[in-house]
Amino acid sequence: MPVKGTDGERTRRRLRRADYEAELRRLQVELVRMQEWVRAEGARLVVVFEGRDAAGKGGVIKRVTEHLNPRLARIVALPKPTDRERGQWYFQRYAEQLPTAGEIVLFDRSWYNRAGVEHVMGFCSQEEYERFLRQCPVFERLLVEDGILLRKYWFSVSDAVQEQRLRSRLEDPVRRWKLSPMDLESITRWEAYSRAKDVMFAHTDIPEAPWYVVESDDKRAARLNMIAHLLSTVPYHEVAPPDLAVPSRPPSTGYRRPPRDTQTYVPDHAARLGRTPG
Numbered sequence: 001m002p003v004k005g006t007d008g009e010r011t012r013r014r015l016r017r018a019d020y021e022a023e024l025r026r027l028q029v030e031l032v033r034m035q036e037w038v039r040a041e042g043a044r045l046v047v048v049f050e051g052r053d054a055a056g057k058g059g060v061i062k063r064v065t066e067h068l069n070p071r072l073a074r075i076v077a078l079p080k081p082t083d084r085e086r087g088q089w090y091f092q093r094y095a096e097q098l099p100t101a102g103e104i105v106l107f108d109r110s111w112y113n114r115a116g117v118e119h120v121m122g123f124c125s126q127e128e129y130e131r132f133l134r135q136c137p138v139f140e141r142l143l144v145e146d147g148i149l150l151r152k153y154w155f156s157v158s159d160a161v162q163e164q165r166l167r168s169r170l171e172d173p174v175r176r177w178k179l180s181p182m183d184l185e186s187i188t189r190w191e192a193y194s195r196a197k198d199v200m201f202a203h204t205d206i207p208e209a210p211w212y213v214v215e216s217d218d219k220r221a222a223r224l225n226m227i228a229h230l231l232s233t234v235p236y237h238e239v240a241p242p243d244l245a246v247p248s249r250p251p252s253t254g255y256r257r258p259p260r261d262t263q264t265y266v267p268d269h270a271a272r273l274g275r276t277p278g
Helices: 015-040 056-065 117-121 124-145 159-171 182-186 188-203 220-232
Strands: 044-049 073-076 104-110 149-156 213-217
Touching: 015 056, 015 104, 015 220, 044 056, 044 073, 056 104, 056 188, 056 220, 117 124, 117 159, 117 182, 117 188, 124 188, 149 220, 159 182, 213 220
Parallel strands: 044 104, 044 149, 073 104, 149 213
Antiparallel strands: none
């Protein structure tokens, strides 16, 4: 099936599921190799995921982290700031989430909230907004100068596909929680968010930390493209794994398991379902 936005610029034939899953698997193996390099080298990797509501950021983050060690790869999705945090330097609560040596941190939305939703929805003053645009490049240059690998991805979705995805969430009981009144209002403020994004890029698309745009009307292609690009920008190499072997089980010393009726088991819900042979 072709995927097409109303602007007519994003027409492509969707990847076959088998091709998508095979390439995703290959890329996820490489992500694990990259993770081991980050751990072994004591590197610090920060990946920023930004974009409109329903642009597919969450799905990409899920695929990136699916096989990574959660002790080494953290997802940061901060709630709205507390009263105490509102009194801090704006970047302070984000700086607290930065990785230590050997860690990967993925920001599911980041300090760029100020350049987008806070500005468009009037949650910050014009003075705070302009200060952010001045300070953000300085902040990011400091991160890069200190050795942090900073990657910033903007997920670009067409108006038609965004509306389609928001409507599908409204009808899906396991995804409805993703919707808020502010998400739905983003439809009526499409142009305001577009202008805010253009200004944000003009100020923060810097050589030390450029923005990378991911076309995301086709979710499968967006996931593969983003992961492949991330891997291409990190100078990792395969780290030899430790020598491990499953030992032989020693002879029994006479242990006997307690009778089953002395323990409480969960009911066998699965037994009530239909089963296929084999």
